Amino acid sequence: KAGVTQTPRYLIKTRGQQVTLSCSPISGHRSVSWYQQTPGQGLQFLFEYFSETQRNKGNFPGRFSGRQFSNSRSEMNVSTLELGDSALYLCASSAVVAGETQYFGPGTRLLVL
Amino acid sequence: AQSVTQLDSQVPVFEEAPVELRCNYSSSVSVYLFWYVQYPNQGLQLLLKYLSGSTLVESINGFEAEFNKSQTSFHLRKPSVHISDTAEYFCAVKSTGFQKLVFGTGTRLLVSP
Numbered sequence: 231k232a233g234v235t236q237t238p239r240y241l242i243k244t245r246g247q248q249v250t251l252s253c254s255p256i257s258g259h260r261s262v263s264w265y266q267q268t269p270g271q272g273l274q275f276l277f278e279y280f281s282e283t284q285r286n287k288g289n290f291p292g293r294f295s296g297r298q299f300s301n302s303r304s305e306m307n308v309s310t311l312e313l314g315d316s317a318l319y320l321c322a323s324s325a326v327v328a329g330e331t332q333y334f335g336p337g338t339r340l341l342v343l
Numbered sequence: 344a345q346s347v348t349q350l351d352s353q354v355p356v357f358e359e360a361p362v363e364l365r366c367n368y369s370s371s372v373s374v375y376l377f378w379y380v381q382y383p384n385q386g387l388q389l390l391l392k393y394l395s396g397s398t399l400v401e402s403i404n405g406f407e408a409e410f411n412k413s414q415t416s417f418h419l420r421k422p423s424v425h426i427s428d429t430a431e432y433f434c435a436v437k438s439t440g441f442q443k444l445v446f447g448t449g450t451r452l453l454v455s456p
Binding site: 263265285288322324330332 | 375377386387388389392433437441442443445446447449
């Protein structure tokens with residue numbers, strides 16, 4: 231099976247702009263989670279989607295949003311970008327079975343100037 | 344709330360020496376435990392996991408971890424490291440039924456010849 235794919239891999243934006251990141255889960259996986267990784271805060275959970283519904287949300291401002299489509303692909307959006315949003319954004323997918331191991335994509339590295 | 348503590352931010356070791364990366368967690372509910380590895384400019388790769396059953400779990404590349412409920416620990420060990428093991432290692436916990444992974448701050452393993 232193909233792994234989790236994320237596009238784009240690298241992105242440069244300026245403050246105030248918005249950005250959309252995309253994630254395609256492993257075939258058959260219906261749960262998609264997003265994480266932000268920064269040197270200062272480490273790995274932090276953003277949100278999780280299952281069957282097009284947000285099931286769980288981390289402690290991030292409303293500028294961070296996401297959605298999931300009927301084919302389980304997911305997007306996350308960050309509006310009004312701030313310098314502090316520069317990070318590696320990781321997507322993880324999992325099958326909804328006991329154990330629910332999450333498998334991560336390569337990430338999208340966002341740089342906000 | 345759950346938390347994970349990785350006390351060692353960096354562990355230098357010589358090739359073929361043994362290594363232990365420490366992980367302690369805090370949780371009021373039953374958890375699943377994971378170790379992920381991250382190579383430079385890549386996403387997270389699952390190294391091993393504890394879900395239930397035998398408290399000693401092994402990976403295909405020689406790492407092992409032991410779940411100790413009384414000490415709330417899940418230390419990662421390898422009897423003989425290789426240069427290629429140089430990477431950052433993250434311990435994570437997840438409560439059963441939820442997809443949110445809580446990560447430690449990571450331990451950078453530096454293997455030198």
